[in-house]
Amino acid sequence: MNKVVIITGASSGIGLSTALYLSEKGYKVYGISRRDFHNDKFTHISCDVLDSEKIKKIIEEIYLKEKNIFAIINNAGIGISGAIEYAKREDVEKIFEINVVSVINLCSIAIPYLRESKGKIVNISSVAGEIAIPFQACYSATKSAIENFSMALASELKPQRIKVCCVRPGDTKTSFTKNREKTEVVNDIYGQRILKSVQKMERDEQRGADPIKVSNVIYKCLKKKNPPLVCTVGIGYKLLCLLSKMLPKKFVNYIVYKLY
Ligand SMILES: NC(=O)c1ccc[n+]([C@@H]2O[C@H](COP(=O)([O-])OP(=O)(O)OC[C@H]3O[C@@H](n4cnc5c(N)ncnc54)[C@H](OP(=O)(O)O)[C@@H]3O)[C@@H](O)[C@H]2O)c1
Numbered sequence: 350m351n352k353v354v355i356i357t358g359a360s361s362g363i364g365l366s367t368a369l370y371l372s373e374k375g376y377k378v379y380g381i382s383r384r385d386f387h388n389d390k391f392t393h394i395s396c397d398v399l400d401s402e403k404i405k406k407i408i409e410e411i412y413l414k415e416k417n418i419f420a421i422i423n424n425a426g427i428g429i430s431g432a433i434e435y436a437k438r439e440d441v442e443k444i445f446e447i448n449v450v451s452v453i454n455l456c457s458i459a460i461p462y463l464r465e466s467k468g469k470i471v472n473i474s475s476v477a478g479e480i481a482i483p484f485q486a487c488y489s490a491t492k493s494a495i496e497n498f499s500m501a502l503a504s505e506l507k508p509q510r511i512k513v514c515c516v517r518p519g520d521t522k523t524s525f526t527k528n529r530e531k532t533e534v535v536n537d538i539y540g541q542r543i544l545k546s547v548q549k550m551e552r553d554e555q556r557g558a559d560p561i562k563v564s565n566v567i568y569k570c571l572k573k574k575n576p577p578l579v580c581t582v583g584i585g586y587k588l589l590c591l592l593s594k595m596l597p598k599k600f601v602n603y604i605v606y607k608l609y
Pocket residue numbers: 357358359360361362363364381382383384396397398399424425426427447473474475476517518519520521522523524525526528554557
């Protein structure tokens with residue numbers, strides 16, 4: 350019986366790459382994202398992760414059909430850039446709903462099935478969750494929240510032998526850059542800083558790693574009996590995150606301020 354893996358955000362970027370990679374490795378993959386998407390390697394179901402009733406039904410139906418759910422990968426996510434001063438409340442709510450609330454929701458739906466399979470939860474965070482990026486403050490906050498949530502959940506689920514792992518990619522070349530929503534600039538107080546920062550993050554992402562690197566790390570987390578709680582993708586980012594933990598916060602923030 351093939352192990353069943355459910356991944357959100359499977360129509361593009363890291364999610365699509367991972368769905369294809371895991372299918373090749375012999376997993377039975379179900380992908381969930383909003384748009385219509387067809388391929389012959391995995392089953393794609395169109396659904397918004399915010400539609401919790403539909404998500405619940407999808408998970409129940411997959412279990413009824415397959416008789417096992419081995420892992421869920423919470424990958425769907427969005428980015429919003431701009432100054433917090435100009436942020437609209439509905440945009441702030443949207444990014445927290447998609448990047449955090451829907452992750453918590455899918456975990457809570459899937460836990461009974463994962464208890465049976467002694468399965469795994471992989472949540473996709475970001476280096477921006479460890480190193481807070483200006484003009485991406487909400488995004489950084491959501492990813493930081495995911496890491497804290499995952500650590501607490503790992504402790505809750507330890508006796509039930511469900512493993513929780515956060516995979517933390519750095520800049521990765523995907524459609525995330527073009528899909529990022531930009532908050533309207535209302536006046537000139539920030540000068541060119543917003544534009545320059547956003548241009549830098551966009552440039553870094555488009556020069557970033559191939560999503561397959563993230564897929565490979567996710568695969569290793571699924572394979573390992575005891576995966577790490579947080580797994581940063583790439584040696585450079587691993588070093589960066591380590592330094593950020595070791596150095597004084599004020600110094601790290603000053604470097605980030607200078608870079609962005
Ligand atoms: N790219 C990077 O540099 C980078 C770095 C660190 C972390 N990450 C994280 O990696 C994850 C994947 O991002 P990516 O780079 O692969 O971006 P992407 O190419 O834009 O893919 C995002 C995926 O999420 C889906 N999605 C977005 N909102 C959704 C919703 N409400 N319901 C269901 N699906 C939804 C999209 O599909 P639909 O539009 O069809 O719904 C798409 O499949 C995100 O969590 C992101 O924060 C990315």
